[in-house]
Amino acid sequence: PQIRSVLGKRVTFSATATRDPQGSFAANALQLTSGSLSASGTASATGTDIQADIRGTLGDVSVLSPMVGVPVGGAVDFALTASGARTAPDFSVSADSDSLTASGRTVKTIKLAATGKADIANPAADVSLTGSVDDQPLDLRASLVTRDGMRSLNGLSLSLADNKVSGDLALDDTLLPLGTLTLEAPDIGPLAALAGQTAAGDVQGSIRLSSDGGAPTVAIDLTSGSISRGDLAAKTTAVNALVANYL
Known part of the structure; x- marks a missing residue:
């Protein structure tokens, strides 16, 4: 239900999919557009391993307001890569925005980066966020360790x-x-x-x-x-x- 707020009334999705005799699967030229959301990339699965590389843009983040609980505005570019075992792949996430607002406050030149391992039992991640508030530098860093x-x-x-x-x-x-x-x-x-x-x-x-x-x-x-x-x-x-x- 939460993802529906991000999507528009229509969703367009296309991909070129292949599967070889050994069962390896690949989806190339992935394309998704809906409302102000657009994304493209590739994904594949070989045995117990996966690989993914997705990049996109959310042109109007106000659709996230119900999810985060406060009014937000702006646009964001994002990227996601993942590789390794399906149950615990290594991942990298980044998001950039020239300007975002939340509850009337504006943060500019935002750069978010997170790298780690998406293991449900033992998650790990290094997270950093930088930006500018009223021309003052903002810096947030933390490491999730299990x-x-x-x-x-x-x-x-x-x-x-x-x-x-x-x-x-x-x-x-x-x-x-x-x-x-x-x-x-x-x-x-x-x-x-x-x-x-x-x-x-x-x-x-x-x-x-x-x-x-x-x-x-x-x-x-x-x-x-x-x-x-x-x-x-x-x-x-x-x-x-x-x-x-x-x-």
């Missing part, structure tokens, strides 16, 4: 201008994040603007995510030399808070 059945996000780092959030997070069986994030924001303004808020000042400290009997809990330990929002201002501030069952 070890002994436990999944984690290692080297998680989000920076906007001189502000940075970083840390390592484990993911429990329900994908609830557990761990500590460090916040260093000498100028909170760009981060606040990204969240649709207006604020000024500095904030630093930690945010600890945990589980209390299965209920998600967050402990906040922050300090600020000076911070303001609208007519409210404070100096030499410390915040220690515990939020239980924040979901």
Whole structure:
């Protein structure tokens, strides 16, 4: 049902398919168009291995708004390659956009890249995203690692201008994040603007995510030399808070 929002009223698909006596299958000259979505490429399967190379464009990402839960706009070019065992192929995904908007905020010169192994039991991926918000550089990086059945996000780092959030997070069986994030924001303004808020000042400290009997809990330990929002201002501030069952 979710994919229907991406497709237009009509879908056009064509391909040249071949199968040899050994059972190897190949689909060449793949072409798909529907609404603002267009894609082309090749795919093949030999024994237990697959290969795929798909490239395309989604000219109007607003069709994704129901899926992501906020109004979005813009266009994106994408590419996908996969090779290896059907059950755990190596993959590479990239997406580029000159400009995307979400809830009224605009991110420009976006480049998303992800490489890894699409193994349901032991997924792994290195993800990076760069862009620009109000002429300030945006950079997001993380590595999804699976070890002994436990999944984690290692080297998680989000920076906007001189502000940075970083840390390592484990993911429990329900994908609830557990761990500590460090916040260093000498100028909170760009981060606040990204969240649709207006604020000024500095904030630093930690945010600890945990589980209390299965209920998600967050402990906040922050300090600020000076911070303001609208007519409210404070100096030499410390915040220690515990939020239980924040979901």
